[in-house]
């Protein structure tokens with residue numbers, strides 16, 4: 001167990017720590033790292049990102065006896081993830097004398113907001129910063145019947161998909177569990193969506209003089225209709241290259257005692273990292289979206305280079321095997337419409353043929369390309385997109401055209417992160433080659 005009173009460090013004491021996660025692309029120095037805890041400069045430990053059991057362990061390490069630690073963890077967990085409080089002082093069923101003790105040792109973190117933009121169509125976009133000063137993005141897209149938060153999993157990305165602005169940025173590091181779940185919490189803060197009303201339960205413990213619910217009275221406790229109804233792991237980064245942290249963050253999001261969002265309302269989007277796809281279905285159980293974007297090897301090799309490693313046919317077989325996929329839970333295939341690249345009628349017919357060959361419960365999202373400065377592609381014409389969509393529809397597969405959102409604030413992935421380092425094309429190729437080697 002980690003001692004919260006010690007100064008945590010890497011195995012060598014001060015050297016670089018490996019990034020937690022199944023695949024560990026770029027080790028970077030991480031001072032004061034306790035496993036699973038987002039590091040803070042002042043030495044306090046950030047509780048956001050930790051499950052109840054780990055919070056109890058931290059409290060015990062800090063000096064509470066096991067019974068008290070478990071009880072406090074249950075209370076604090078509820079306040080953190082279900083009520084969204086950001087100060088221990090607001091935890092009214094914890095004794096007043098206990099709250100400063102918590103505040104001296106722990107912190108309730110949120111990513112820092114560097115910039116917040118609001119589109120005329122309601123889309124909201126935030127540039128966020130980690131405690132160690134790395135920037136990443138989050139986007140909220142409201143629709144008539146839902147509100148979708150697009151969450152990032154990495155700072156930058158290794159996969160350099162040619163149509164994606166994030167793909168031009170250097171991978172800095174994986175986001176921690178706290179930084180991932182913190183995005184959802186920040187969105188709830190911004191949308192004013194934490195449950196309102198008073199608590200109607202209490203923890204009758206009497207431990208170390210704590211009174212129960214000392215400021216609260218019984219009353220209504222509601223988690224009423226919300227704007228934020230859906231989450232897509234479709235922001236910066238490839239979530240399956242940060243599998244463990246994404247899984248642990250989504251477990252907090254799905255926990256009924258936590259953020260309490262149904263797994264049916266969560267979608268993880270991958271560019272096709274086949275070895276992790278089954279794990280995603282088994283260990284997280286969320287909906288799957290696949291960035292397909294092309295139906296021939298040549299074109300997909302060019303625009304989604306991970307295709308050189310994991311080809312289309314193997315990818316579609318992995319989709320057919322995805323645990324939990326059914327007609328009620330179809331797999332979404334994302335298809336960005338690039339002029340004269342992947343948008344012909346033949347491409348549309350081949351798409352239908354492939355999806356039928358693997359008998360996939362599929363829907364296709366057609367995405368008009370949103371060009372960014374330096375992009376080497378143009379968006380297909382509206383007529384071309386319409387023709388493509390109709391062919392797929394006639395093939396018996398739903399293929400709606402996604403309405404471009406937030407164009408006045410450049411809401412596509414990676415477009416706000418202006419401070420990100422740019423890689424040269426040669427460097428991208430080198431990094432990609434390294435990634436391929438690493439994946440074996």
Ligand code: SF4
Nearest residue numbers: 157160161164167237
């Ligand atoms: S589309 Fe996704 S996986 Fe591809 S470069 Fe962009 S962020 Fe990375």
